[in-house]
Amino acid sequence: MNDTENLDSELGNSTSSRRIFLKQSSALAALAMTPPTAVAAVNTGIQEKIATALEQMPLRLTINGKVQQLSIEPRVTLLDLLREQLHLTGTKKGCDHGQCGACTVHVDGARVNSCLTLAMTTEGCTVTTIEGLTVGDPATTLLHPMQEAFIKHDGFQCGYCTPGQIMSAVACIREGHANTPEEVREYMSGNICRCGAYANIVNAIMDVKKKGARV
């Protein structure tokens, strides 16, 4: 394959722009829909629906040990894919702008904000959410050591930020950034807790770290 062909195949369905498509599709919609007075009102909604149906792209990734072959719109974030399409609602939507950390998951082992990750960019990746923290680990059947430590140390009040806190805490230890309470505070700063359970969260992480449990 030469470079031009490479580029064409990479560009995929780039030949018709969305704008042109929408003009065509709204004309079709106008023909199909009766009575005519209703057309204008529903036009926008129909455009969206047709656009959604036709603008799906294939996505293959592994989530919590399970291979998923999906079809999604490019604008879907990893967070919305998890919650809205796969019903993995353990991952929370807090600010949806990368400022609170409630949506923290692991992509290929690295903790990221799933709200700022387009799902399409995770093609071929391995994603772990709070639901999959112990998947494939024969030593842990019920709770992950970090989950147990959060319960023991009362590392939450309302619990909304907790899945993100725990995913971040596990990564914090794996990265080697949990050697002192000061270091934990710095490397956990991307997870905001509105209830202010910070002191107990640090205690929980230091407990897991000190016990040397496999995280």
Added chain:
Amino acid sequence: MNPFQFTRVTTPKAAISAVTKESGTYFLAGGTNLIDLMKREVILPERLVDINRLPLATIEKTATGLRIGAMAKNAAVADNELVKKHVPLLSQALNAGASAQLRNMATVGGNMMQRTRCPYFYDPSMPCNKRSPVQAGPDKGRANGPSGCGAIGGHNRMHAIFGASNKCIAVHPSDMCIALVALDATVNVSGPKGDRTIPFSEFHRLPGDLPQKDNTLLPGELIMSVDLPTNRFADNSYYLKVRDRASYAFALLSVGVGIDMKRGTIQDVRLAMGGVAHKPWRLTAAEAFLKGKPATEANFKQAATLAMQGAKGYGENDFKLTLAPNAIVDALKTATKTA
């Protein structure tokens, strides 16, 4: 989020062709800023070109120093042994920015390309010349908010004290870029018309009459890597960041220092400030003054006074006129271990 087309590329050549092909096309790297701006409808791309698969994440030693690939993640650079040994200022600056999650996502090139955090830029209902350089009329499609500068005469606590214009007083928010400008980095870019190298100090620009233009990249150009020349600053480097909370906040202002010291005398020095201008702000007058002088508080204070020449407050950010020289002196004392 508005719908858009999505293209995945695996070669820089394909990326450049794809972004040149139609207007409204943007490169997508870590996405930590672009996706946020798209959710807020500040930027409305027609197409994203996903460059995350480009083989540009290598960090390597070269004959003249270090080369860092544009797609290297901020966390990978900050934790890299070569970086920590040869350019610790860069590692410190990176770790002072964002959160562990965001540093796992954000890339070197994307960090350079991030937009200002001016709240008027982020809110399409507010006037902003950077977001809406020309007022969009009813016949010009979707208006992206009114033009004008809301920050001048408005809430401008975070804003510039150097090099601003009557069109824009926003600041560049990066910590990483302060280290890179201080360390005389150069930026290697590739574009439709070929490859070129841009000195880091000329990569970003002042707002002038074109606040919508953050940098000197030409249309279609892709950042490939950043080169850092060998230096003697590793033993006396310090990145001081002053912010509203201890971590995970943008700088009110920051100071990056690298010093080559011999027996208490400053052989050579690099000084740059963040959070004070539309671009990473190099303090060349203060550097020239300090070169060859003993590392004393009196000299640091005089250097800070020189650095502040031409500074101008806009009301809420007047405190920076006092904070900045104090921070310069403080950073110099820490870097020279004379605190």
